[in-house]
Amino acid sequence: MADRKRTRSPKRQSRLLRFPEVKGKTLEAVEVDPDVTAITVLFEDKTALSFDLDPVLLVFPELGSLKTGNWRSRKRWPVMRSKPTMLRWP
Numbered sequence: 001m002a003d004r005k006r007t008r009s010p011k012r013q014s015r016l017l018r019f020p021e022v023k024g025k026t027l028e029a030v031e032v033d034p035d036v037t038a039i040t041v042l043f044e045d046k047t048a049l050s051f052d053l054d055p056v057l058l059v060f061p062e063l064g065s066l067k068t069g070n071w072r073s074r075k076r077w078p079v080m081r082s083k084p085t086m087l088r089w090p
Contacts, residue, residue: 022049057082 025043032039037053061077 019049022047054084056084 022041022043025045025047028042028044030039030041037055039051039053041049041051043049059080061080062073063075065072065074
């Protein structure tokens with residue numbers, strides 16, 4: 001059987017975000033502050049990488065029927081999103 005030549009799909013942009021500036025740094029500690037919803041990665045050279053988190057509420061409104069004993073969707077509305085509390089970075 002002959003080998004089939006595979007074609008690759010166009011590269012999709014990765015959603016993975018990397019931080020090359022911290023590569024090789026020695027980790028000192030990781031702090032999680034639930035009061036301000038932040039995660040801070042502290043390094044021995046007195047630098048820090050901080051992740052400020054802004055939780056968002058998503059609501060998926062849907063009308064359905066249970067007459068048959070199983071959920072049957074009748075109508076869906078657009079997703080509703082809460083407003084973020086943080087301002088966008090410049």
